Amino acid sequence: MEEKPSLLGLTQEQLAARLSELGDFPSYRRAQILDWVWKKRVTDFEQMTNLPPALRSILASHFSLHPLEVQEVHLSQSGSETRKFLSRLAADGELIESVIIPAAIGRGGAHSERITLCISSQVGCAFGCRFCASGLLGFRRNLSSAEMIGQIFAAEKITGERVDNLVFMGMGEPLSNTTNLIPALRLITDPALLGLGARHITISTSGHVPGLKLLGECGIPVRLAVSLHGASDEIRSQIMPVNRKWSLEQLLPALEDWCAHSKHIITLEYILISGMNDSLSQADLLSAIARRLNAKVNLIPYNTVEGLPWSRPSEKHCRDFCQHLISQKIPVTMRYEKGHDINAACGQLRLRRS
Numbered sequence: 592m593e594e595k596p597s598l599l600g601l602t603q604e605q606l607a608a609r610l611s612e613l614g615d616f617p618s619y620r621r622a623q624i625l626d627w628v629w630k631k632r633v634t635d636f637e638q639m640t641n642l643p644p645a646l647r648s649i650l651a652s653h654f655s656l657h658p659l660e661v662q663e664v665h666l667s668q669s670g671s672e673t674r675k676f677l678s679r680l681a682a683d684g685e686l687i688e689s690v691i692i693p694a695a696i697g698r699g700g701a702h703s704e705r706i707t708l709c710i711s712s713q714v715g716c717a718f719g720c721r722f723c724a725s726g727l728l729g730f731r732r733n734l735s736s737a738e739m740i741g742q743i744f745a746a747e748k749i750t751g752e753r754v755d756n757l758v759f760m761g762m763g764e765p766l767s768n769t770t771n772l773i774p775a776l777r778l779i780t781d782p783a784l785l786g787l788g789a790r791h792i793t794i795s796t797s798g799h800v801p802g803l804k805l806l807g808e809c810g811i812p813v814r815l816a817v818s819l820h821g822a823s824d825e826i827r828s829q830i831m832p833v834n835r836k837w838s839l840e841q842l843l844p845a846l847e848d849w850c851a852h853s854k855h856i857i858t859l860e861y862i863l864i865s866g867m868n869d870s871l872s873q874a875d876l877l878s879a880i881a882r883r884l885n886a887k888v889n890l891i892p893y894n895t896v897e898g899l900p901w902s903r904p905s906e907k908h909c910r911d912f913c914q915h916l917i918s919q920k921i922p923v924t925m926r927y928e929k930g931h932d933i934n935a936a937c938g939q940l941r942l943r944r945s
């Protein structure tokens with residue numbers, strides 16, 4: 592892990608406590624430091640020009656600033672402007688990936704873009720979902736809170752724009768890293784720091800039941816997306832080994848608890864895989880689950896992953912599956928992934944350099 596902790600990982604209170612341990616500094620120094628780190632985004636302590644040289648040097652000897660360095664940026668050729676970037680972590684040189692997904696919005700003749708950023712929460716992943724390239728790597732380690740936030744800083748530097756929406760849907764199962772995820776969410780949503788509203792943050796989970804409970808208890812009103820991908824234990828366990836640990840019998844009540852306390856409806860992610868989970872009997876079971884949770888369903892035709900045997904159903908079959916849910920009055924969208932050509936789509940993040 593990082594030898595010196597990054598200032599990106601400290602709350603206002605933690606910074607105040609550390610400063611008082613390090614010397615007798617006036618309280619306004621904390622606000623100045625926060626301004627340099629979170630607003631001006633300096634890359635060197637020497638750039639904090641309104642701090643006395645002695646304080647700059649104390650900070651430099653106890654803390655670091657940026658926990659990662661962008662190594663490569665790949666632009667999708669599909670015209671979607673989706674960009675995947677590969678970063679090297681300062682602490683130990685491990686590599687992670689993040690994806691910038693712009694969406695054009697037009698209102699009253701004006702045209703602008705919203706930036707969604709998909710970030711990683713771990714290096715590799717232990718959960719081994721069978722459709723997922725990240726799972727092929729195995730688990731390496733958890734990301735720190737600062738390493739999660741560093742991906743947002745990097746994306747805003749690359750685009751020159753603020754990130755409008757954040758999804759924890761890159762490498763890793765965020766709910767198996769709640770120790771660092773929850774503090775990161777506090778920093779990201781703090782209006783004096785990053786100030787991104789919790790309703791613009793989505794945590795995507797494979798169905799980590801204890802993590803769901805902890806996330807619910809922390810009281811930050813984020814959105815939740817659940818990778819369901821199978822509507823019966825028999826099918827889901829073949830696609831997602833996590834289902835053998837926390838079956839639908841445990842997962843669905845945990846999600847009902849979540850719904851009881853959340854203002855937002857859950858999204859059930861369902862990758863359509865030919866001959867595996869795309870039968871109409873699975874669609875019926877999926878409808879029943881969606882109705883029970885008052886959830887919406889997001890269908891994602893499978894993306895080919897090199898080294899994995901599955902394939903995408905025909906377009907007609909995907910449409911029929913979708914219609915079957917609609918006929919049962921389930922809110923459903925079908926998402927064809929952006930960035931398929933640069934392996935930046937869901938389940939495709941895998942460390943690969945050009």
Ligand code: SF4
Nearest residue numbers: 716719720723726763
């Ligand atoms: S889908 Fe998520 S939880 Fe499953 S293996 Fe991939 S990164 Fe891990």
